[in-house]
Amino acid sequence: MDRNEFLILDIPIQYLPENTSDMYIRLDKQWGSIRYLLLEEAKSQESTSSLVDLTRYVTSKLQISKPLSIEYIHKHYKESIRLETLAKIEHYHPVYYSAWFKDKTGKSPKVYISELRLNEAKQLLISTGWSMSKISEELGFENSSSFSRWFVRCEGLPPQKFRILNNR
Structure with missing residues (x-):
């Protein structure tokens, strides 16, 4: 609660919705878990398929999230x-x-x-x-x-x- 934490995703444009002007979401427990998964998969150099799957999952969540x-x-x-x-x-x-x-x-x-x-x-x-x-x-x-x-x-x-x- 005392720290400002950010998860900034550089997602390829083809995966993004048309309107991206307000895609800021509070980093709650769920987004914290997603952040952790992304970081762990990025460290692991074995395969990028899980990162691609996670990216698709994140973009689908961004499309349905309401402020x-x-x-x-x-x-x-x-x-x-x-x-x-x-x-x-x-x-x-x-x-x-x-x-x-x-x-x-x-x-x-x-x-x-x-x-x-x-x-x-x-x-x-x-x-x-x-x-x-x-x-x-x-x-x-x-x-x-x-x-x-x-x-x-x-x-x-x-x-x-x-x-x-x-x-x-």
């Missing part, structure tokens, strides 16, 4: 999330974080979170018989009327009507 703040959003979108919290996770100033997030996702953090909640709301309306109170509570709204107002703003119709139209 920590986006993972946080997906785990906590039913709760109130502050921009400052998200920015702190990525070690950015909130103003810079908003621009970074929009560049990464094409949406503001507020719109992104709202879309996650809306998709979950639609799923719950279609797949459960839960009351509006239960659904609004599940999604972190203070009450069912605030949930209904929000749903109408987003979808243009009340959640009860959405449920009826989509359960035919």
